Amino acid sequence: MFTIKSIPKVHNLTIALVGDTGVGKTALMKQLTADKFTVKHVPSEIGAYYALYIDSNYGVVLFNVYEYNSIVDLPQKMDKFDGALVMFSVNDSDTFASVPGNCAYFDIECIYTVLAGNKTDIECQEVSQRMVQNGLSSWNLGKGYRKDIQNIEYHGISAKNMDNAKKPFLTLAQFFIKKDLQFI
Numbered sequence: 001m002f003t004i005k006s007i008p009k010v011h012n013l014t015i016a017l018v019g020d021t022g023v024g025k026t027a028l029m030k031q032l033t034a035d036k037f038t039v040k041h042v043p044s045e046i047g048a049y050y051a052l053y054i055d056s057n058y059g060v061v062l063f064n065v066y067e068y069n070s071i072v073d074l075p076q077k078m079d080k081f082d083g084a085l086v087m088f089s090v091n092d093s094d095t096f097a098s099v100p101g102n103c104a105y106f107d108i109e110c111i112y113t114v115l116a117g118n119k120t121d122i123e124c125q126e127v128s129q130r131m132v133q134n135g136l137s138s139w140n141l142g143k144g145y146r147k148d149i150q151n152i153e154y155h156g157i158s159a160k161n162m163d164n165a166k167k168p169f170l171t172l173a174q175f176f177i178k179k180d181l182q183f184i
């Protein structure tokens, strides 16, 4: 006879991944879910879904990630999303220009947001760490926002060489599950 000692817990988090086309959203999710770097940009379907499982000291975390090139493409009902990952490319300042609007949108919706600047592997970067920090502390996001927009956590990442690639997800998991959660 066998007994089940404990059923491992699965924490479900549903995340909207938003950033301009070409910033590397698909590349990041393919690397994390299939261990493959996609060299060619193939336009993604609106709301393309990725199931990302990561084991942690508090059990498995299942990130249900939906990819959008713009907040305009988001579903009208936002309540399925627990959190958001806003992404830009540190190699393209135009994509950085979309960040305040994207972050402000999630702030209005009261959706906890993490910011990632992708392609840190490229040597000449158009968007420096300082520019991001200055932006986060100075963006005037208007009245009615929750004011904690300045507390958005930022991670420079590379989907190509996987530098810090899981960090934005760790921040999300620590916010929603446990502060001292670590991936294992």
Ligand SMILES: Nc1nc2c(ncn2[C@@H]2O[C@H](COP(=O)(O)OP(=O)(O)O)[C@@H](O)[C@H]2O)c(=O)[nH]1
Binding pocket: 019, 020, 021, 022, 023, 024, 025, 026, 027, 028, 038, 039, 040, 041, 042, 043, 044, 118, 119, 120, 121, 122, 157, 158, 159, 160, 161
């Ligand atoms: N050098 C570099 N290129 C990347 C990185 N991530 C994505 N790319 C490239 O950027 C292009 C667009 O990536 P894609 O994931 O399709 O962008 P998406 O439109 O945001 O989904 C592709 O040619 C990728 O190979 C990265 O971290 N470093």
Ligand SMILES: [Mg+2]
Binding pocket: 025, 026, 027, 042, 043, 044, 067
């Ligand atoms: Mg894509």
